[in-house]
Amino acid sequence: MQSPSFPSPNFAAANANAVQDPELGTLPVWDLKDLYKGITDKKLERDLIKFEKEAAIFRKRYEGKLKRARGERIAKAVREYEALSDGMGKVMSFAGLLRAGNMTDPEISQFYQTMSERVTEISSETLFFTLELNKLDDAKYKEKLETPELAHFEPWLSEVRAFKKHQLSDELEAFLHEQSVAGRGSWVRLFDETMAGLRFPFQGEELTSAVVLSKLSDSDETVRKEAGKSVGQVLGENSTLFTLITNTLAKDKEISNRWRKFERPVSSKNLANMVEDEVVDALVKSVSDAYPKTAHRYYALKAKWMGKEQLEYWDRNAPLPSANESLIPWEQAKKRVLDSYYAFSPDLGEVGKLFFDNDWIDVPTRPGKAPGAFAHPTVPSAHPYLLLNYQGKTRDVMTLAHELGHGVHQVLAGEQGALMAGTPLTLAETASVFGEMLTFRSLLDEEKDPLNRKIMLAGKVEDMLNTVVRQIAFHQFETAVHDARKESELLPDDLAAIWLKVQEDSLGPAVRWDDEYRHFWSYIPHFIHSPFYVYAYAFGDCLVNSLYAVYENAESGFAEKYLEMLKAGGSKGHKELLAPFGLDASDPKFWDQGISLLSRFIDELEAMD
Secondary structure: OOOOOOOOOOOOOOHHHOEEEOOOEEEOOOOHHHOOOOOOOHHHHHHHHHHHHHHHHHHHHHOOOOOOOOHHHHHHHHHHHHHHHHHHHHHHHHHHHHHHHOOOOHHHHHHHHHHHHHHHHHHHHHHHHHHHHHHOOHHHHHHHOOOHHHHOOHHHHHHHHOOHHHOOOHHHHHHHHHHOOOOHHHHHHHHHHHHHHOOEEEOOEEEOHHHHHHHHHOOOHHHHHHHHHHHHHHHHHOHHHHHHHHHHHHHHHHHHHHHHOOOOOOHHHHHHOOOOHHHHHHHHHHHHHOOHHHHHHHHHHHHHHOOOOOEEHHHOOOOOOOOOOOOOOHHHHHHHHHHHHHHHOHHHHHHHHHHHHOOOEEOOOOOOOOOOOEEEOOOOOOOOEEEOOOOOOHHHHHHHHHHHHHHHHHHHHHHHOOOOOOOOHHHHOHHHHHHHHHHHHHHHHHOOOHHHHHHHHHHHHHHHHHHHHHHHHHHHHHHHHHHHHOOOOOOHHHHHHHHHHHHHHHHOOOEEOOHHHHHHHHHOOHHHHOOOOOHHHHHHHHHHHHHHHHHHHOOOOHHHHHHHHHHOOOOOOHHHHHHHHOOOOOOHHHHHHHHHHHHHHHHHHHHHO
């Protein structure tokens, strides 16, 4: 497969840079000119100067005056604050996406750091605003909220004021805000650039992490084994650095939590995403209690199918014997996903089509490109972008369906504006996992061959295990790491021991772990980028299982209610958004219902055996 160099940072037109792959077809590269034309775009500098002036005026106009201001005046201030947030978000979206396209280019890295520093300086001028909003006493706040213009922003204001009791002094908040770009942000950058620069030896070549990790799902066991050994070797050689980064960021979070008086490491993430600690605890307990009847049972079944007493760790994502391993060209993958979206709702399909018609997706693998996949919402005044590392496998098609779900959600929620478009973590994975389910069900319904249906169902079970069981195991790893870091710095062996323990507990005795697997914790970016995010995948999968059951039994109107839920963005919490479907995530039984679908799929596979 071709590995083109990334376009110059001053060249944004993507059409000319689409990659022609002999097996996968034309692979589009995103076009960032809807944000800025390039690093030297004069509009970028003009915008930054404009934001600097507007932020200074904003501070002079409103600082120290909110307590006496009427509701209409505060609403005007919120709208100005929102416009500034959108503008600065556009700058950082451009810098971040450019960097994701090539994380090893020093010019791009320098540009990203410069933009981070300038935007941080500008936003320091407006930091007082949320701090002062939180200083309003409840009676005064409710009185001002009676103004309709301000009441519109009540969801955002409530989210801001939820942190009221965790807020520090104005001076300390300002210091932490400005210092973050040289503190936590630098450690995250070090992780990203190190990971992007790593090369993994494989059959005489030096592969990127995205390419070598994809070989863990190759049909040839010798390929899987060599890839697994290579990943473990290279991660092990860099374990000292990754351990230092993890220790530093965990300590940074512990200090922040202690000063802000959060009882548990996960609590700040839960509060930010409008979900109660108890709800997350119930999810974790339900999934972990179900380990034996889900992951343990399935991997024992897979070991038997593969003629083994135990699966090697590199067998876990291996295709089943007799599975069709022919590559799926990009246009075919695009058609499969879009067809399933259109079949559910023409409106949903039309939004999804925008990403393909307008080059909002970066598809091919290449050296320096961020591994994995993501959907970046950018800002409501622009549009989202998707990043994939498409290599033509069935899982890559499911990844496209997943990330397109995110993108469609972000487009629909954009009407809420910059302050309320962001979806809370509790529903952040809903549209993505629902998109996967739509695509899977569509493909399964079309398949008539019993063996192929079995293989497809097994693939879906493995995807669900990766989304639910693996992510909750990751959450348990993070929890154990952050708890242990309170006592002392952790050694590489300490992290390895925690990692292996959660793998053994979650995946069961049917999987065997060689020594080099102990280092695999270190490549997972969520631990670095967004601590305690990972349970969102399990939250979303279990929620979608329940939601899809409602859809299958609904007579009419489901698609319309579903689109309204997506359009709400962050303007409503999970209880309000799920109520029209008769679902309640705060009910402990809710999670058992979601997990039961996974268990039923495994029942079906056992019956086919």
